[in-house]
Amino acid sequence: MPSARPTFDLVVAANRLPVDKVVTETGETEWRRSPGGLVTAMESVMRAQPGAWVGWAGDAGDAPEPFEEDGIHLEPVPLSAAEVRDFYEGFSNDTLWPIYHDVIVPARFHRDWWASYQTVNRRFAEAVAEVAAPGATVWVQDYQLQLVPALVRELRPDVRIGWFDHIPFPPVELFAQLPWRAQLLEGLLGADFLGFQRQADARNFVRACRQLLGAATKGDRVAVDHERQVRAAAIPISVDFRGLEALAKRPDVRARAKEIRASLGDPKVLMLGVDRLDYTKGIRHRLKAYEELLLEGRISPPDVTFVQVATPSRERVEAYRLLRTEIEQTVGRINGDLGHIGAPAVHYLHHSYPREEMAALFQAADVMLVTPLRDGMNLVAKEYVTCRYDLGGALVLSEFTGAWHELHQSFACNPHDIEGLKQAILRAMNTPAKDKQRIMRALRRRVSDNDVQRWASRYLAALAAAPERPAPDRYA
């Protein structure tokens, strides 16, 4: 059917558009690119071929008209206030998120949330089908859009469809709790290629197809019917190493790193945590370990201090409100019991900061605490080592992050084991600088060789070749 609208060879679909609306001092509306790695990765890909991005612009109600930003065609999808509540806060973040993160909090199941998830996924699929050129490549992102692959295939059998899972894919024993488990798997099987953060995630998916759908599987492939197979494999995401390193090297950022340390009283050891305020991130466990180290007198302020940036997140979901209260009570108690005038034990910041400030914080921190109970990848870990071009600092990293599978040389921890976590923190503090530099060099090489641009090109090569494996590249 001829259409007056422009069409594109590459179409990305993600819950959010890669821009944020800002209202200027003069009251005008502007769009500013959001700083995420996915956008940077896409920029490098979209330079080679014209691309469109389908996503929600962030406000409930009518969507703005399609527009161009930095050479990317943006196609806003509207969400009503009820859909933000049911599709996004409800089904995505209160049903799927807990199930996909080991049920750290119980998942809530509501049939009307599921209905909304279906409606919104269909709307996204229709928007994709409109802007995809004949034979286009469609790349769907994340857990909010798991029905989109099959819906796009129904509307546009001519296009090649990929999906990437930014979060873990759970073991079948947990996934099976979902009342709509078969529909979700069938939605994903509409794709040609499914990308995951870890091999274990890809294997969990294949096993779920075998056990819950009775699908025939062989290695990393699932047979949909006699004609079609879907490949599921790990392609771990990364950061814009060169871009972020250049930011960290800027004189203003370096000066700010020094200033941060000075304003904290130039501690011997500055520990840092940076997370969305999410129950998956292990912030409570981190605080517990830190508090015990203080109580046992193994560390003490102002020699050692701890800055925890907890970026506001999903504040309308009850589990997140409860978590915030709990964290803030714990911080209050630790500071009340163990801090002194001018030397609080924990500097807790419930804000979001510009990228420059994050890069300065990373450079200022001697010990970076990344202790999630479960995390698809955890980009903060990779950003920290990217900013440490001086080879300073030490990374304490949970084994339950995707990042740990690539950053084995870090100071590994099991955050559930508080005693073990304390030991990892002490090791990160006390290992001789020379050894820490050697570790940091190895970590940096890993991230530099596997940056987000390489992730995108590896993903697209795998999608183009699926269900076959793509020709191995230099590092694969």
Ligand code: GDG
């Ligand atoms: C999901 C998966 C996976 C945080 N606070 C501020 C800020 N951030 C930035 C960090 C980092 C990003 O947000 C958070 O990414 P993470 O990977 O750590 O975690 P999720 O948000 O849970 O992301 C995760 C990721 O998707 C990608 O696939 O790694 O496993 O859960 O980039 O630096 N950035 C700024 N100010 C802040 O206050 N500018």
